[in-house]
Amino acid sequence: MKKFILFIGSVLASSLLYAQDDAAALAKKLANPVASLISVPFQNNTDYGIGDYNGTRNTLNIQPVIPIGISxxxxxIGRVVLPVITQYDIYAPGTKQSGLSDAVVSTFLSPKESKNGLTWGVGPVFLVPTGTDELLTTKKFGVGPTAVILKQANGVTYGALVNQIWSVAGDADRADVNQMFLQPFVTYNWPSGAGLGCNMELTQNWQASTSNIWLNPTVSGLTSLGKQKVSLAIGPRFNIAAPDGQQADWGWRAVVIFLFPK
Structure with missing residues (x-):
């Protein structure tokens, strides 16, 4: 716990390395999923006490975001989420699965300028069966709509991202995909760029009639590695709901985001 508190303190202190105007502008863009900011986040989630066999899962989400001005x-805005998973004792004691899971690729059409702090984006989302292990992939190609809407004012950002995916091709022997993802979020950023945030991640499997809900509070800050601008965030994870036999006792999240402002 002492090391955790020291890390949080270092994340907040790191933001002081920036001029406040630059830090505040970057933090505002970071809180906006459809901002004009090229970024490469590495989000690591480690979860413990999963299911009947007290399993452990580590998920590294590689999430590049690339905005392109089309007018x-x-x-x-193109966004990819590629999970790299290593898990132990999830399906049976003494078992391990490791490799890529399926990628989610989203594209948002969004206005460059917000109106009264309100920003939105809409577009298609694709499920790509990139999984390298039988237990880490759906073996299905899926497609559906995605949207995000958010409001920013006085250092506060709040909004929600949602997508719905239906499988349209893939292994006929595997279950169809009919899944919704909903992520409401709120963040407060100080002028230094340091921030406190929280999101909820709800995955609703309509096919199996199951829900998986995580609550993720984080503390964040901005710093530099040489000339490279970086955002750091860390916080606990709480598994509010999960399918039978898959709920985790607790977890934690750490994020490193490499920033490439124009």
Whole structure:
């Protein structure tokens, strides 16, 4: 616990390395999933006490975000979430699975300028069966809509991201995918760039009639590695609901985001 508190303190202190104007502008863009900011987040989630066999799972989500200006008024934002998973004792004692899981690729059409602090984006989302282990992939290609809407004012960002995916091709012997993901979020950033945030991640499997809900509070800050601008965040994870035999006791999240402001 002492090391955890020291790390949080170092994350907050790191933001003081920035001029406040630059830090506040970067933090505001970071809180916006459809901002005009190229970033490469590495989000690591480690969860313990999973299911009947007290399993452990580590998920590293590689999440590059690339905005492309397609006109004077509109951006096209590409976002990929590629999970790299290592898990132990999830399906039986003494078992291990490791490798890539399925990628989720989203594209948002979004106005470059917000109105009264309100920003939105809409577009398609794709499920790509990149999993390298039988137990880490759906073996299905899926497609559906995605959308995000958020409001920013006085250092506060709040909003929600949602997508719905249906499988349209893939292994006929595997279950169809009919899944919704909903992520409401709120963040407060100080002028230094340091921030406190929280999101909820709800995955609803309509096919199996199951829900998986995580609550993720974090503390964040901005710093530099040489000339490279970086955002750091850390916090606990709470598994509010899960399918039978899959709920975790607790977990934690650590995020490193490499920033490439224009």
């Amino acid at each position: 004077e008024d509109w951006n096209l």
